[in-house]
Amino acid sequence: MASSGKDGFWLYDLKVETVLDGRAPVCRHIEGESFRVEGEALVFEAGQRVSMYALAALLPLLPAKQRETSAHDWMTTDAEIACPDPHCGGRFRVTRQGRRWFGHAETTGLPDARETPYWQKEGGQ
């Protein structure tokens, strides 16, 4: 999505993929299952699942991973997040993919800056 020329910001789309690399999972972690993050939305293809316990560990990190970070920031270099169960081998690889542009007025809740939300505009999701 290209910039509309208004004030706004870019967010990376993310892919979050289950990886085991030979480790034994305790929870239901199926290697290769994945979901995408597009703006505020978690997008699951048919049949893809994620443990809610693992999701609880992932969620606080995803907004930071969506944003541009310094090349030396661990948020840039470290791609895998562990399942919170200390006995579980589940990991989740977060990779940045394309970027989307969001207009400030389409995303803010501030009443004097608010316009039509991005997801209510034509082509918005």
Ligand SMILES: [Zn+2]
């Ligand atoms: Zn687990």
